[in-house]
Amino acid sequence: MSRVLVVDANRRPLMPCTPARARMLLKQSKAAVLRRFPFVIVLKDARPEARATRLRLKIDPGAKTTGLAVVNDAAGEVAWAAEIAHRGEQVHQALLKRAGARCGRRFHHTRYRQARWRNRRRPQGWLPPSLLSRLHNVLTWVARLSRWCPLGAISYELVRFDMQLLHNPQIESLDYQHGTLFGLELRHYLLAKWEHRCAYCHITGVSLEIDHVQPRSKGGSDRVNNLVIACHACNQVKGDQSIETFLADRPQTLARIQAQRMAPLRDAAAVNTTRWAIYERLKALGLPVETGSGGLTKWNRTKLGLPKEHWIDAAMVGRSTPETVSVEKVRPWLIEAKGRQTRQMVNMDDHGFPRGKPKGPSCVRGFKTGDLVRAVVTKGKKIGTYLGRVAIKTDGYFKITGSFGMIEGIHARYCTPLHRNDGYAYLF
Ligand SMILES: [Zn+2]
Numbered sequence: 126m127s128r129v130l131v132v133d134a135n136r137r138p139l140m141p142c143t144p145a146r147a148r149m150l151l152k153q154s155k156a157a158v159l160r161r162f163p164f165v166i167v168l169k170d171a172r173p174e175a176r177a178t179r180l181r182l183k184i185d186p187g188a189k190t191t192g193l194a195v196v197n198d199a200a201g202e203v204a205w206a207a208e209i210a211h212r213g214e215q216v217h218q219a220l221l222k223r224a225g226a227r228c229g230r231r232f233h234h235t236r237y238r239q240a241r242w243r244n245r246r247r248p249q250g251w252l253p254p255s256l257l258s259r260l261h262n263v264l265t266w267v268a269r270l271s272r273w274c275p276l277g278a279i280s281y282e283l284v285r286f287d288m289q290l291l292h293n294p295q296i297e298s299l300d301y302q303h304g305t306l307f308g309l310e311l312r313h314y315l316l317a318k319w320e321h322r323c324a325y326c327h328i329t330g331v332s333l334e335i336d337h338v339q340p341r342s343k344g345g346s347d348r349v350n351n352l353v354i355a356c357h358a359c360n361q362v363k364g365d366q367s368i369e370t371f372l373a374d375r376p377q378t379l380a381r382i383q384a385q386r387m388a389p390l391r392d393a394a395a396v397n398t399t400r401w402a403i404y405e406r407l408k409a410l411g412l413p414v415e416t417g418s419g420g421l422t423k424w425n426r427t428k429l430g431l432p433k434e435h436w437i438d439a440a441m442v443g444r445s446t447p448e449t450v451s452v453e454k455v456r457p458w459l460i461e462a463k464g465r466q467t468r469q470m471v472n473m474d475d476h477g478f479p480r481g482k483p484k485g486p487s488c489v490r491g492f493k494t495g496d497l498v499r500a501v502v503t504k505g506k507k508i509g510t511y512l513g514r515v516a517i518k519t520d521g522y523f524k525i526t527g528s529f530g531m532i533e534g535i536h537a538r539y540c541t542p543l544h545r546n547d548g549y550a551y552l553f
Contacts, residue, residue, distance in 0.1 A: 127455040128204045130165040130273040131156070133172045138275045140178055141195070141204045162497065162544045162551040163207065163458045165273045179277020180204060182270055184263065184407075185422065185439035186282060186400055188213065191263055192435030192457075195274055201447040205274065206436035206457040209262050209549075212464060213255035220254060223469075226477035256399045262462050263403050265548070267410065280415045280443035283404050284397075286314045287418035309427075310420030311335070315354050323356040324382050325363070325372070331356050338386060340365040350386050417443035459552040463495060485519040490537040492517050495546030500525055500539045507532060514550055515540065 128141035142150075147166050150156035159167040178199065185192040188211070195205040231238065252260065270276065287310055315335060322329045324336075336355040339345030342365045355363070363371045372379040407414050425441035426433070429450060436457040440450055466487055474480040487493055492515055500511045500523075513527020522534045544551075 127206070127457075130163065130205065131168065132159060132165065132273055133168045133170070135171045136167070136272070137171075138271075138273050139168070139172060140275060141180075159273075160544065162549075163205075163460075179275055181278045181280055181445065182267065182274070182276050183280040183439045183442045184267070184282065184403075185435060185442055186259070186263060186403060187211075187435065188259070190435045191259070192437070192439030193266060193270070194436050194440035195270065195276075196440055196447075196450065198445060198447055201449045202451040203436075203440050203455050205270075206440070206452075206455050207266070207460055208435045208457050209266060210459070210461040211259045211262055212462040213259050215464075216258045217253075217255040222473075226473055229477040250402065252398065252402055256402075258462065259399055260403050260406070264406055266460075267407065271410075271412075276412060278413045278415065278445070279407055279410075280417060280445055281404060281407055282419060282422055282438075282442045283400055283416040285317070285419040286310060287420060309424050310418065311349070311352075313420055313423070314349070315352055319354040319385075322354070323359055324353040324385075325355055325359040325378065328356050334360050336360050336363065338368045338382070340367065343367055353382060353386055415443045415445055461550040461552065463546075463548060463550050465546065465548050466494070489517045489519060489523075490521055492523065492537060492540065492542065493546050495548075495550070496542050497544040497551070498523075498525065498540040498542055500535045501541075502535060502539050507535065511535065512543075 127144070129144055129147040130141050131139040131147070133139055147156070147164075150166065150168070151158070154169070156166040156168050159165040178197065181196045181198055183194045183196055191209045191211065193207045193209065194203050196202070197204050267279070312335065316333065321333070323331075323333060333354045333356060336353050336359075337345045337347075338351050338353055341347075345351050368379065368382065372382070404414070404416065421444065422438050422441045425446045426438060429441070431437050431441070431450075431452060434457070436455075437452060440446070440452065467484070469484070471479045471483045472481050492498065494516045496515050497513070498515045502508050502511070511525045511527060511529060511532055513525045513529070516524040516526070518524070521537045523537060523540065524531065524533045525535055525540075
């Protein structure tokens, strides 16, 4: 059951409760709503004794979407889950547009600009803004959850493939059934390394097998760099020939395979800068951080027969994953990063010239763009109730976007705020 987050009167996090219990507490006026998105209630009395169990926050970071799951390891259930949609691509596009406009202006020769000093240097650990935005999204939500949830540990998917496991399979512990997890991880690693194609004939879209470059009968090892991905036909034809014999009439293919099999998987896939940057920041929070590989996540999920969702993947991260995990009735919060406002003072047309008026005030009649409001219009052509995200205008006639679509010209006097803009939109 997806649970409701609870804090006590001193704002200390308590165990999340069931929605039914939350309804009862609210009805009996023993609790009040602290925030609606995500739903958190605050008890009216302080309960220091009720903080025994600690929950584990599990994170599956992704380029577009990051999954979060708060798991009760002892009970083997997902207490709370969310998926955060990042805006890295939007950040990237906005910066490209700005760079284009600046470049255009320089070529227009509208005024003389002195060549700038070459004194710009990127500090150590610099990340591009699009990646930084993803990092901030994850850290923001870890910080928020630690305020509403009694977190005791973090599990984090750090790498796609566990390279240590691939190179030293003997370190694998017995509870993970030696060989099976290793085999799965190995297979996925090889498929990624050989781009899901047969190494010999480059065919794709057929079922692919693992082939020993130097056959085991000729003393070839099981090491990762002695393995390639091959289609069934090539594998059969090659049989137990050595690769030099098999490819004697194709020297170019031979050279390519020999070079590629010794090279590690291009590190973009195995080691990801953002993931490591987030990991470093998570460690700094002081909670114990467990790391897992993508292969292990998939292995855990397949073992429990669960569908592929970002939040379910998050719940499957790491070796601490319980034997059974109940995900029934859990509805993840769908959170979308929106940014808070724009720093651009005026919109631009395609040629980089100002379009429209300069930016207006960020707050009109107490509302900011991005607030969630309920508008109850009682007269005129737009009679009705509208629930959604507001975009403000200086004249007080707002635009509201919600599940009903979009409507313009709703006056501020009809609007009641439900949730102030916190940089994220919540789909419901
Ligand atoms: Zn082939």
